[in-house]
Amino acid sequence: MxxxxxxxxxxxxxxxxxxxxxxxxxGLVEAPQIDVTSVLPSKAIDLVSAFLRSEIDxxxxxxxxxxxxxKEIVRDPSK
Numbered sequence: 001m002x003x004x005x006x007x008x009x010x011x012x013x014x015x016x017x018x019x020x021x022x023x024x025x026x027g028l029v030e031a032p033q034i035d036v037t038s039v040l041p042s043k044a045i046d047l048v049s050a051f052l053r054s055e056i057d058x059x060x061x062x063x064x065x066x067x068x069x070x071k072e073i074v075r076d077p078s079k
Contacts, residue, residue: 043068
């Protein structure tokens with residue numbers, strides 16, 4: 001009956017929502033587990049990971065990846 005006749009305060013509604021969903025509405029959606037399986041060199045994965053953690057900026061990442069690519073081409077001349 002409260003849904004029809006009551007006019008609860010916003011704080012009460014949020015408290016009720018929090019008691020039902022302590023992690024919020026998006027708490028029901030879990031992040032997917034992703035495994036990187038690829039032919040990428042581990043150094044390239046490390047560079048991208050460092051960029052995503054804001055340890056290096058984009059220009060440093062691009063420069064390091066270009067250097068890595070040159071080293072990979074020298075090591076494997078079929079590419």
